[in-house]
Amino acid sequence: MMQDEKLKSPHDCEDCPIRHRAVCARCEAEELEQLEEVKYYRNFQAGQTVIWSGDKMDFVGSVVSGIATLTQTMEDGRTQMVGLLLPSDFVGRPGREGSAYDVVATTDMVMCCFRKKPFEQLMERTPHIAQRLLEMTLDELDAAREWMLVLGRKNAREKIASLLSIIARRDATLHLRPTEGALVFDLPLTREAMADYLGLTLETVSRQISALKRDGVILLEGKRHVTVPDVSRLMEEAGDDSDGGMFA
């Protein structure tokens, strides 16, 4: 296991790729300067654990690039993914010592970290940060509740379709790819990780993906590269309102 390196900030907040969507989105130039003082970057390799559940966290931060997962594990080993962290998502909880979940990088990842104590103090002085964090937390809560519907009431095929459409949607907003009608993206998760997200076994995930492919809902190139020829068809399969405000 190579140790992750702490780098001197490789770039300014000003031209940070997540400048306008992360927890710092609303900050003024002067507020950014204060953040820069407690900030540092960390690189993680695919597969590396960022934080273990229960561990003391001395930082919070934002995903700059790459993808991480948030998972919970029972004593007997059953695991449930409870969050998928994409660029601009926030990691850690101000006002709490330890992490409640395992955070694992599933791809190589760069995080913009803030030392926890100073960040918490900064938050008290800087409403722009607290406001933005509240907004992001409310969004995450909505996402978590939407996922509760998926876990509690959807069948395996609908679950897979739901996951694909969420990844597709987030991927689309990320690197603004218009692609009229069809969507193309890479799955950032193994079949097993998908199973952990969906409350299924990896075998069922594999079977349902094969079924969606067979039925023409998706096209696969290799195991990970997905094309969705008809997005509203996918949404139907997910059991959601078709075209739920997608063309906004």
Add this chain to the structure above:
Amino acid sequence: MMQDEKLKSPHDCEDCPIRHRAVCARCEAEELEQLEEVKYYRNFQAGQTVIWSGDKMDFVGSVVSGIATLTQTMEDGRTQMVGLLLPSDFVGRPGREGSAYDVVATTDMVMCCFRKKPFEQLMERTPHIAQRLLEMTLDELDAAREWMLVLGRKNAREKIASLLSIIARRDATLHLRPTEGALVFDLPLTREAMADYLGLTLETVSRQISALKRDGVILLEGKRHVTVPDVSRLMEEAGDDSDGGMFA
């Protein structure tokens, strides 16, 4: 359907039963005065809908007494409860027009409502409110994620045990009932509502409750009055660490 009544505030914030746990918990006397100006109370009867999903909300507020549920419904009628609102819990989302969920009173309920616009403005001026709301939202997010594990990975018996232990725990913190060893409480939900919370059918809920009773994990008086003779036994059945910090 009798129309709910809008009452002139029946009591002062100062002696409000949820004064120190609701969104106003951190407010100073002077801040409370400002809140009082935009506040009013509403009573709901058991079974009454507080807000329909999608409806425009012109207020936010706190549950003062009674219990409400937050549910999501698919077009074909499948429903999933995504939240249980107990006294001091916050209803509504600042910065969003409509409600994403149905909110339904399951018992007679009193809500302390704030007109939405003025509340939002107040929040910008009053860090104590925003801070507290952030804290409460983070707690709800943790609860939602814990519930994702329940929905995704636990079997029916563990689900029921999890629900019982959550209700017992929240009930205990509510009206500080020490009751060494044994816990006693009333189920605030029908079997069907429990099923909607747990992603089960009401038949399975009924069967598993009977099984827990048969096995001596719980005692029932009538359908709703529950005694838990051994809390750590219940936690075991739920698949959680036994005595997870319960005796704090």
Add this chain to the structure above:
DNA sequence: GGTAAACTTTGACCCAGATCAAGCGCGCGG
């Protein structure tokens, strides 16, 4: 006090998804 409606329990049966078991294909180190 009686009847209807709502809620709950229990039984019989079935099926979606879990489990167990092979085997494939690709990338990597030797």
Add this chain to the structure above:
DNA sequence: CCGCGCGCTTGATCTGGGTCAAAGTTTACC
């Protein structure tokens, strides 16, 4: 170039919880 390991697919079988059905119990309202 080979062989090993990991991720993935597919098949066979099993089972927990869903579905359908009936009947018991409580509550609410005439």
